[in-house]
Amino acid sequence: MRYAETGFDLEIDLSRGSIDRVETDPTLTRLYLGGLGINAKILWDRVPPETEPLSEGNLLIFGGGLLCGTAAPGCNRTIVSTFSPQTRLLAYSMMGGFWAPELKHAGYDRVIISGRSPDLVYLWIHNDKVEIRDASHLHGKGAIETAECIRKELKEPDAQVAAIGLAGENRVFYASIEQGRSSASRGGVGAVMGSKGLKAIAVRGTKDVNIARPAEFMSLCNDVLKYIKFREENPIKGVPPILQGLGSPQEMSLVDEAWHTTSFMWGNSRTRRKDFWTKEIEDKWKQSQESVRTRLISCYNCPMKCGATISVPGLPTYMMKCYSKLTYTMAAYSDLEFGFKIAQRATEYGVDGFSAPQVMAFALELYEAGILTDADFPGMPSDVEGRFFWLLDRIVRREGIGDVLADGTYWAAKRIGKGAEEYDHNTIKKHEQLPLKLGMLNPVYYLMYSTGEKINITQIEGQFPQEPFPTREAREEFVKDWVQVPDEKYKKYYVDWEPRGENSNPYYPTPEASADIVDWMEKMHYIDDALGTCAGLSSFPLKPPYHIHNYPSFISAAAGIDMDKDGLWQAATRNRTLLRAINVRRGLRRSDEKPPANHWKKRFPELEAQLLDTYYKLKGFDSEGIPTKESLHALDLGYVAEDFEQRGIFSDGQG
Ligand code: SF4
Numbered sequence: 001m002r003y004a005e006t007g008f009d010l011e012i013d014l015s016r017g018s019i020d021r022v023e024t025d026p027t028l029t030r031l032y033l034g035g036l037g038i039n040a041k042i043l044w045d046r047v048p049p050e051t052e053p054l055s056e057g058n059l060l061i062f063g064g065g066l067l068c069g070t071a072a073p074g075c076n077r078t079i080v081s082t083f084s085p086q087t088r089l090l091a092y093s094m095m096g097g098f099w100a101p102e103l104k105h106a107g108y109d110r111v112i113i114s115g116r117s118p119d120l121v122y123l124w125i126h127n128d129k130v131e132i133r134d135a136s137h138l139h140g141k142g143a144i145e146t147a148e149c150i151r152k153e154l155k156e157p158d159a160q161v162a163a164i165g166l167a168g169e170n171r172v173f174y175a176s177i178e179q180g181r182s183s184a185s186r187g188g189v190g191a192v193m194g195s196k197g198l199k200a201i202a203v204r205g206t207k208d209v210n211i212a213r214p215a216e217f218m219s220l221c222n223d224v225l226k227y228i229k230f231r232e233e234n235p236i237k238g239v240p241p242i243l244q245g246l247g248s249p250q251e252m253s254l255v256d257e258a259w260h261t262t263s264f265m266w267g268n269s270r271t272r273r274k275d276f277w278t279k280e281i282e283d284k285w286k287q288s289q290e291s292v293r294t295r296l297i298s299c300y301n302c303p304m305k306c307g308a309t310i311s312v313p314g315l316p317t318y319m320m321k322c323y324s325k326l327t328y329t330m331a332a333y334s335d336l337e338f339g340f341k342i343a344q345r346a347t348e349y350g351v352d353g354f355s356a357p358q359v360m361a362f363a364l365e366l367y368e369a370g371i372l373t374d375a376d377f378p379g380m381p382s383d384v385e386g387r388f389f390w391l392l393d394r395i396v397r398r399e400g401i402g403d404v405l406a407d408g409t410y411w412a413a414k415r416i417g418k419g420a421e422e423y424d425h426n427t428i429k430k431h432e433q434l435p436l437k438l439g440m441l442n443p444v445y446y447l448m449y450s451t452g453e454k455i456n457i458t459q460i461e462g463q464f465p466q467e468p469f470p471t472r473e474a475r476e477e478f479v480k481d482w483v484q485v486p487d488e489k490y491k492k493y494y495v496d497w498e499p500r501g502e503n504s505n506p507y508y509p510t511p512e513a514s515a516d517i518v519d520w521m522e523k524m525h526y527i528d529d530a531l532g533t534c535a536g537l538s539s540f541p542l543k544p545p546y547h548i549h550n551y552p553s554f555i556s557a558a559a560g561i562d563m564d565k566d567g568l569w570q571a572a573t574r575n576r577t578l579l580r581a582i583n584v585r586r587g588l589r590r591s592d593e594k595p596p597a598n599h600w601k602k603r604f605p606e607l608e609a610q611l612l613d614t615y616y617k618l619k620g621f622d623s624e625g626i627p628t629k630e631s632l633h634a635l636d637l638g639y640v641a642e643d644f645e646q647r648g649i650f651s652d653g654q655g
Contacts, residue, residue, distance in 0.1 A: 004559035015115030033530035034066030039081035065532015069104030091187025106205025117197035142348025143178035163200035165350030174355035212560030247304035247536035269435035324353035331357030449595035462540035
């Protein structure tokens, strides 16, 4: 019997119209755990590096994490993995909500989509019954509207539906997959779904998920719930409200946006408005938020309530969560009322709430600079809010200038030319980043921005505070109950970190300490992404309930795999190295590893080179960022070493 996982994948070939239920190899679970780890192994094995992201040969994998569908609180992530049309590298976007647990209860660990359907279709998975169904009547419909239509026609109000909107159908490079209570937004996974002619996947499952040692597992789950309550009652002191608790419920329950609106950039990630937040604004935004927020909501089996249903008068209800509340507002220099209105349309179209507003702000900057002219914007309204709606409508239809902008700022700038490249200043590896510009280089963030395979800073960071508390006493107090650290040395790194002076940024944390800190943070994300745990309860916040010391017991009790801390660390290292290998095989090298061009005003080229060298060494990569033969063999990734050898990828004389 298989525990925690179902032991079966669904293989759907849309070119042939075939559906296969395939038993999986339990060895893969021991090596890669599940979720992102196994998705990555499948992509390595089956998608040659020359494959175009929007071609038939690309795969689109919806993987449930190993603990999804069990009683482990917050284990509900669907990991959607494919190759991104925007970065041309691996994309692994994740969504919360209910989809992956439903899939596990239907009897499958993942759905692997290959090929391309000549006509628009959707997939209906109802336990053992799986069908590819005609979706021609859903063409052009919004993502949320599509989910409603499918539930009605199937007469299955409890079906979980992941769908694309017009942006995905038209292969907008930052199209999302929407799922009612969450979305997989980054990297253009919705465009890949559109390229396959797949409008939606609906799933309903009523089977059990087996647990190896149920009583022990339930006791561990109860400990997590108790700790979540403890953290609710004991927020971290001395950090902004958004960093005090677990999950990200603050955005939708509170209105205090002083931190985001005064620290993050407005427009095309250009302008900081340090004095923006006033009592008058707070009152107005409170009124805007409370008049449309109808209910606070959670994902599957989680007490946190990070999302909210939003009902703007005259518009259908949709779900909002986290910083997407502000992305449109700040890109357009507008207010919250506008943000709530345009986010409804954007959610139906299915676009990434980080990239889309930045692309529109980028277009308007080019217009102001005279690089784009009136001829590029025929009939565009004169007010900025009207312009945002106008641009959004054209981008998702790929009409006129919208067709150029639909490829994201990096590719759009290249197509536009005439100096437009200078305005593409906030991307990493061709992908839009969080609109943030700072003063002094932070060595830890430098490494995360430069080297993260996720290419998305918000899902790499966490665990280690973003800055030192002002006094040594406060830092010593903070580390007293810091049980989550994998090693005592992390406490020392933090206590010795000063806001000013010799032990401050950019030379402290030292390159060795910075590499260690990043190693810990990213490993926790790799574990979450394999287990399907929400980062909001694990790798993202300070002092979370899940950590390297209790995770092995969860895996052992749920899956019956004999796991300890070292084994889990090794599995996370293997997954991280495999992802690097996939991107290396697609051409990623050291020269690609840099933060957004002007993220920090003060830069230190020699130190930055030293940071990269130190990080690469710790990770077992060579000076080009390529995993060494020795490190690959030590991680049971000998097949990667053989492939690198054959392709002549090894550098530094290893080949
Ligand atoms: S912490 Fe928030 S985002 Fe994470 S699973 Fe819970 S409700 Fe969802």
